[in-house]
Amino acid sequence: MINTHPISAPVTVWYGGTFDPPHRGHQEIVHRLTTWPGVEQVVVTPAYLNPFKHTTLASAEQRLEWVHQIFDAPTVWIDAGEINAGKSIYTIDTLNRLKPHFDIRYIAIGADNLERIGDWHAFDQLNRQYTWLVFDRGEEASGYELLRAYQRIPLDIPVSSSHIRANNALDDVDPRIANDVQTLLTKGTQ
Numbered sequence: 001m002i003n004t005h006p007i008s009a010p011v012t013v014w015y016g017g018t019f020d021p022p023h024r025g026h027q028e029i030v031h032r033l034t035t036w037p038g039v040e041q042v043v044v045t046p047a048y049l050n051p052f053k054h055t056t057l058a059s060a061e062q063r064l065e066w067v068h069q070i071f072d073a074p075t076v077w078i079d080a081g082e083i084n085a086g087k088s089i090y091t092i093d094t095l096n097r098l099k100p101h102f103d104i105r106y107i108a109i110g111a112d113n114l115e116r117i118g119d120w121h122a123f124d125q126l127n128r129q130y131t132w133l134v135f136d137r138g139e140e141a142s143g144y145e146l147l148r149a150y151q152r153i154p155l156d157i158p159v160s161s162s163h164i165r166a167n168n169a170l171d172d173v174d175p176r177i178a179n180d181v182q183t184l185l186t187k188g189t190q
Contacts, residue, residue, distance in 0.1 A: 011038065013133065014098070015108040016045040016082075016091060019063050020056045021181045022070055023164060024172040025110075025157040029135050032153070033108060034073045043102055044071050045079040049088045052116060057165050057184050060086075070174045077102075092122035095130075104130070111136040111152075112160070114143025 013033050019026060033042045046067050048060045056063070060083045068078055081097055082089040095104060107130045109117075114134065117123060123146075132150035134141075137158050144150065159172040168185045170178050 011105045012041045012043055012102040013039055013106040013108050014043050014045065014095060014102075014104045014130075016047060016094065017110075018050045018053065018056060018161065019046050019067055020058055020161050021063070021164060021173055021177065021184075022066050023159050023161060024174070025135075025137070025155060025159045027070055027174065028155060028157055029108060029110075030071050030073065030076060032135075033133070034075045039075075039106075041075050041077055041102065042073075042108075043077050043079050043098060043104065045082055045094055047088070048082045048085060051088045051090065051121065052119075058181075062180065062184075066177045066180070069176050090121040092126055095126075106131050106133050108133040108135065110134075110155075111139060111141040114141045114146075117143045118146050 015029065015033065017026065030042060030044065033039055044067060046060070046063050049056065058066070064078070064080055064083045071078065079094070079098065082094060091107070098104060107126065109132060111134050120126065127146070127148045132147050133153060134144070134150050135153050135155040137155050144152070157172070163169060164173060164181070165185065170182060173181050
């Protein structure tokens with residue numbers, strides 16, 4: 001069941017991530033956001049490198065290309081700003097850069113991000129300015145207590161990019177990018 005509490009005016013939702021690789025869960029999140037009452041647009045920002053990670057399977061350019069291929073709804077705008085910067089960028093800086101162009105009031109995250117949410121750069125400012133849309137795969141997650149305003153949205157797709165990378169599991173990878181992902185996974189095990 002999709003949680004469809006209406007959002008209070010036509011607004012934009014921001015959804016960032018490493019998308020290494022993007023998978024069916026990411027696609028479902030974007031689909032739900034684009035069909036949510038009151039959401040006019042979803043901005044998807046692939047990270048050059050998550051500040052909490054040291055490496056990625058795919059290059060930043062490859063992940064950006066994948067995101068363009070699989071998030072192809074007319075109300076999705078792909079933001080290449082972090083990739084083009086060629087370095088790790090904090091969420092607050094990305095949102096401040098986008099602010100003149102979009103009325104972003106919501107940040108969409110997976111519940112797995114809650115583990116380190118308090119460590120995000122400028123978390124207190126993000127928490128004051130935005131409402132969190134937390135997509136929850138049913139795992140126990142602590143961190144909700146830190147959020148000022150949030151909606152918890154069930155996501156019954158138990159897949160993660162780390163699982164795909166660790167297990168060479170392509171079942172939840174879109175067929176449009178599956179061969180590219182398989183090639184990188186094969187290179188990584190050689």
